[in-house]
Every structure is written in structure tokens, then in C-alpha cells.
Amino acid sequence: VSTEDGHDHHHPRPDSQVALRARALEALLAEKGLVAADAIDAVVELYERDVGPQNGAKVVARAWTDPAFRERLLENGTKAIAELGFVGAQGDNVVAVANTPTVHNVVVCTLCSCYPWPVLGLPPTWYKSPPYRARMVAEPRAVLREFGVELPDEVEVRVWDSSAEVRYLVVPMRPAGTDGLPEDALRALVTRDCMIGTAVPSAPESTL
Amino acid sequence: MSTADRAVRLADLDAALARGVPLPRDNGELVFDEPWQGRALGMGVAILDHTGASWAEFRRHLAIAIRHRPQHPGESAATAYYAAWMDAVEALLAERGRLA
Numbered sequence: 001v002s003t004e005d006g007h008d009h010h011h012p013r014p015d016s017q018v019a020l021r022a023r024a025l026e027a028l029l030a031e032k033g034l035v036a037a038d039a040i041d042a043v044v045e046l047y048e049r050d051v052g053p054q055n056g057a058k059v060v061a062r063a064w065t066d067p068a069f070r071e072r073l074l075e076n077g078t079k080a081i082a083e084l085g086f087v088g089a090q091g092d093n094v095v096a097v098a099n100t101p102t103v104h105n106v107v108v109c110t111l112c113s114c115y116p117w118p119v120l121g122l123p124p125t126w127y128k129s130p131p132y133r134a135r136m137v138a139e140p141r142a143v144l145r146e147f148g149v150e151l152p153d154e155v156e157v158r159v160w161d162s163s164a165e166v167r168y169l170v171v172p173m174r175p176a177g178t179d180g181l182p183e184d185a186l187r188a189l190v191t192r193d194c195m196i197g198t199a200v201p202s203a204p205e206s207t208l
Numbered sequence: 209m210s211t212a213d214r215a216v217r218l219a220d221l222d223a224a225l226a227r228g229v230p231l232p233r234d235n236g237e238l239v240f241d242e243p244w245q246g247r248a249l250g251m252g253v254a255i256l257d258h259t260g261a262s263w264a265e266f267r268r269h270l271a272i273a274i275r276h277r278p279q280h281p282g283e284s285a286a287t288a289y290y291a292a293w294m295d296a297v298e299a300l301l302a303e304r305g306r307l308a
Contacts, residue, residue, distance in 0.1 A: 018291050022244035025294055026251060034258055034306060040250035046218055117243060 045124075055086045056119035056169060057190035061183045063096075064174040074098055077169060086118045094119065097160060098171040099200075104155050105170045106144065106197030108136040109162040116167035120192055127196065137161070147198040170197040177203040221253060224263035229270045232286040245290040252297055261300055269296035269303075 029035040059081055063070040073080035077094035094116050097105040109115065110133050115123040126132050135143050140157045144150075151157065160168040172194045178186060185204075193199035225231055231249075232239040240246045256266055273295035279288035301307045 016242075018287060019242060019244040021291075022248050022251075022294060025297065026247055028307075029251060029255070032306065034301065035251060035254040039254040039257065040247055043218065043250035043253045044246045115243075117240075123243070 041124075053120050053190075053192035053195065054187070055084075056116070056192070056195045057187040058084055059086070059096075059119055059169070060171055060190045060195065061186040063098075063171050064186055065183050070098075070171075073171065081119060081169075093166050094169050095160075095166055096169045096171050097158070099173045099197075101173070102155055103158060104144075104149075104151055104197065104200075105158045105160060105168070106136065106140060107160045107162055107168040107170060108133055110134070110137055114162035114164055114167060116162075116169050119169055120195055124192070144198065147193070149198065149200060170195050172197075172201050175201050175203040218253065221256075221263055225267055225270070229267060229274060232289050239286045241284050241286045245286055248290040248293050248297075252293055255297055255300065259300070259304060259306065261304070266296060266300060269299045272296070273299065 026035075026037070026040065030037060059073065062084065063073050069080060069083075072083075073096045077096040080096070081094055099105055109127075112128075115127065117123070132143070137159055140159050141151065144157070162168055172190065174186070175189065178189070181204075189201040189204065191199055191201065194201045222231055240249075252266065255261070256263065270293060273292040274289070277288065277292045277295060279285060298307065
């Protein structure tokens with residue numbers, strides 16, 4: 001993941017002035033002991049649940065129930081997601097990568113915190129942490145195990161490094177035992193972490 | 209503070225701002241063009257929790273900030289709003305002598 005080896009990996013457009021100011025203000029508030037980062041995280045998490053991952057969950061549930069949509073989604077993520085009304089800033093391309101019985105996908109941004117926020121909301125704090133960014137590339141299985149995802153040896157782990165131009169969305173496998181569930185019930189099974197690849201969805205207990 | 213309490217606080221804030229300086233929305237849903245805007249919102253809520261200032265007090269600062277910092281050409285409504293929002297956070301803290 002080097003930008004100097006001629007390999008075309010574009011990382012963030014430089015942050016805007018106002019984004020830098022937000023970061024500076026947050027640092028100042030922390031320094032003065034006025035606000036802890038986790039208090040801000042808690043608020044962010046609230047509406048993340050409201051506006052963020054719910055969008056992605058709609059996309060995944062649609063892909064689970066509509067094979068033609070799934071095909072369009074894997075072919076051109078940005079376009080298929082726009083069908084559901086979720087549009088990001090110009091130039092953001094969302095690439096959907098599907099888990100299968102033999103492939104597990106997981107997303108990281110090694111240089112910063114590129115993230116498909118139109119469908120997932122804001123990234124969780126750990127996504128931006130240097131250990132996650134470094135270790136997910138070096139030892140993905142170990143990191144996934146820490147997240148509680150145990151993968152059989154024969155499952156290949158693919159780690160996708162996001163950039164400012166390409167954001168990845170993991171389409172998890174539909175859990176067994178959910179055949180009778182309608183799309184809106186399926187949505188509730190798809191958490192943010194499932195779409196980053198650090199979790200896998202499970203069937204609701206009542207259907208097991 | 210529990211999640212439910214926070215949700216109520218956020219709903220209160222939303223309602224308090226709805227008159228005059230409403231949170232940017234599209235089709236009913238809150239709009240955040242970029243992650244920093246969500247962080248800014250979080251800073252405002254956390255600051256109010258920390259200082260015990262009222263929504264009304266914050267709203268007054270926000271209304272002034274928005275008047276002083278109108279939307280620039282080429283910038284989104286949410287960008288303008290949350291930039292003014294940060295001004296309001298600073299103004300509230302300055303008034304209370306907390307940034308010294």
C-alpha cells in the first residue's frame with residue numbers, strides 16, 4: 001500500500017479546513033477536560049444507528065432477497081446503492097464484496113479512515129485506531145478472532161484497503177434458518193460490523 | 209448516561225433547535241456530508257451535558273453564529289451549519305470562561 005511504487009492507491013483528499021478545525025476543536029475540548037472522546041462517540045453512535053448502518057442493512061437485505069439486485073450491487077456498488085436512494089459525495093465509489101462459504105471479506109483503511117459513510121454512517125473509533133489498521137493487514141485471522149469471528153482454515157480472508165476513491169461494503173452471507181423472514185426483518189440482522197467484515201450475522205433466536 | 213437517556217437528549221435537542229435553527233435534514237433524515245459534522249454534533253451535545261447549559265442557551269449562540277457565518281458559495285448546507293455550530297460551541301464555552 002504505497003503511493004510511491006507507482007501503484008495507484010489514492011488516499012485521502014486533503015481534509016478540508018473545516019474538517020481540520022473540527023479535529024482541533026475536539027482535541028482542545030479533550031485537553032481542557034471538557035469532553036472525552038467517548039462522550040462524542042456515544043452521540044455519534046446514536047445517530048449512526050439511526051442514519052448510518054441502517055442504510056447499509058437495507059442494501060444487504062435487498063441483496064439477500066433479490067438476486068437481480070445482488071448482481072447489480074456486485075457489478076456496480078455505487079449505482080445499485082443509489083437505486084435505494086443512498087448517495088455519497090461525488091467521486092466516492094462503493095464496491096460491494098460478497099462473503100461466500102470459502103471467502104470472508106474484511107475492510108480496513110491502512111492510511112487513514114476511509115469508510116463508506118453513506119451506507120454505514122460514521123466509522124467506529126476502533127476502525128481509525130492504528131492497531132486495527134496495521135494488524136488487520138498483518139494478521140487478519142487473529143484480529144477477526146478477537147472480534148469473535150472464528151473462520152475455518154479453508155476460508156480465505158480477503159482484506160480490502162479502502163481509499164478516498166474506493167470504499168468497500170461487505171455483503172455478508174445470509175444466515176441459515178432465515179428463509180421465511182421478510183426483508184425488513186432481515187435488515188435487523190445486519191449490523192455495522194457485519195458490513196465491515198468484523199462480524200457475521202446470525203439468525204434471530206426465535207427462528208433457530 | 210444510558211443510551212436511552214442519550215437518545216432522549218438528542219431528541220430534545222432536535223426539538224429545541226427545530227424552531228429557527230433546525231438540524232440539516234433531507235427527507236426527514238439527518239444529513240451529515242462528512243464525518244466531522246457528526247463529531248461536531250457530538251461535541252455540542254457533550255458540552256451541554258458537561259456544562260449544564262440549556263438547549264435554549266446553545267440555540268441562542270447557534271443563531272448568532274449562523275448569522276455571522278452564512279453558507280459560502282459551493283459549500284453544502286450541512287457544512288455551513290456545522291461550521292457555525294462549532295462557533296457556537298466555542299462561544300458558549302468562552303462565555304462561561306471554560307476556554308481560558
